């Protein structure tokens with residue numbers, strides 16, 4: 054590992070992209086990476102508009118409307134980053150969606166959209182950056198998985214499968230990216246208070262909290278600080294890991 058030049062601003066001079074940065078966990082990740090000194094490209098769907106601009110205004114960064122599930126998302130991001138910043142050091146694949154239904158009613162459209170955003174996009178973005186030479190040596194890829202990808206969750210076969218897939222992606226990419234001096238790790242949050250979980254019925258939410266060994270849900274900052282650790286050059290010897298944040302499912 055390399056010790057940062059400045060421990061107070063370990064990401065000084067680095068360029069990070071955070072997907073799904075308009076709100077929730079992604080917005081807090083953008084704030085924390087900016088606090089650590091990075092320039093943050095805040096990416097989210099074009100419809101996120103004002104919320105995305107708000108995050109970008111709060112941090113040392115810029116907003117970049119991007120639907121991560123579009124076929125050319127990786128190429129677009131790479132071109133933007135090369136033109137404006139000469140490349141990217143840190144990519145946080147945080148954008149994610151749920152389309153819950155009990156298994157009997159789980160239609161193909163729900164599977165496809167969740168797999169496209171949560172699983173295919175994180176891989177295609179990284180591939181797009183590599184193909185265009187936009188992912189810098191010594192960089193870090195951080196994927197946001199979920200405890201549902203480790204322990205499963207009723208009504209979330211599509212989501213759980215996509216998030217388990219992310220863990221497989223991290224395992225597979227670790228040795229490949231290591232050849233380029235890039236690390237890849239995942240965080241697997243338990244129950245975190247955001248707009249995504251606000252949509253869950255209260256009783257289910259309460260059950261989710263109690264599944265945690267800590268018997269409580271987490272805040273977005275709990276996830277963001279874990280992401281910041283993987284982004285820090287001091288963790289450059291750590292790759293292929295999944296860290297649970299606020300909860301261990303039934304394990």
Ligand code: NAI
Nearest residue numbers: 073075077078097098120121148149199242244245247249
């Ligand atoms: P959220 O719904 O509050 O925010 C997600 C953001 O992603 C939104 O701004 C949305 O516009 C953006 N997004 C969705 N589809 C996109 C696309 N195609 N392209 C670009 N941006 C897109 O969700 P939250 O809670 O902040 O979740 C963030 C990540 O953390 C997700 O990957 C989620 O699956 C994961 N997670 C969340 C947990 C929680 O308890 N809140 C638990 C475990 C994982």
